[in-house]
Amino acid sequence: xxxxxxxxxxxxxxxxxxxxxxxxxxxxxxxxxxxxxxxxxxxxxxxxxxxxxxxxxxxxxxxxxxxxxxxxxxxx
Numbered sequence: 001x002x003x004x005x006x007x008x009x010x011x012x013x014x015x016x017x018x019x020x021x022x023x024x025x026x027x028x029x030x031x032x033x034x035x036x037x038x039x040x041x042x043x044x045x046x047x048x049x050x051x052x053x054x055x056x057x058x059x060x061x062x063x064x065x066x067x068x069x070x071x072x073x074x075x076x
Contacts, residue, residue: 018033021061021062023069026069028043029047029050030043037057038057038058039054040052040061049074050074
């Protein structure tokens, strides 16, 4: 997968409980549905700062991974 399709973009289809997050062609991690959103599990040390964080939706997790990869500060 190149990027995530957020639940808000899926109409009339069941939402997945797990998504793969990639930045460019590098796997950043996976997110798994959890109470309160989606929990991030890093695929490489580069994305360890996101490990365990809960995101409201897959798109939010993808944005955080892209910010981290580009050296931009993560939202507080």
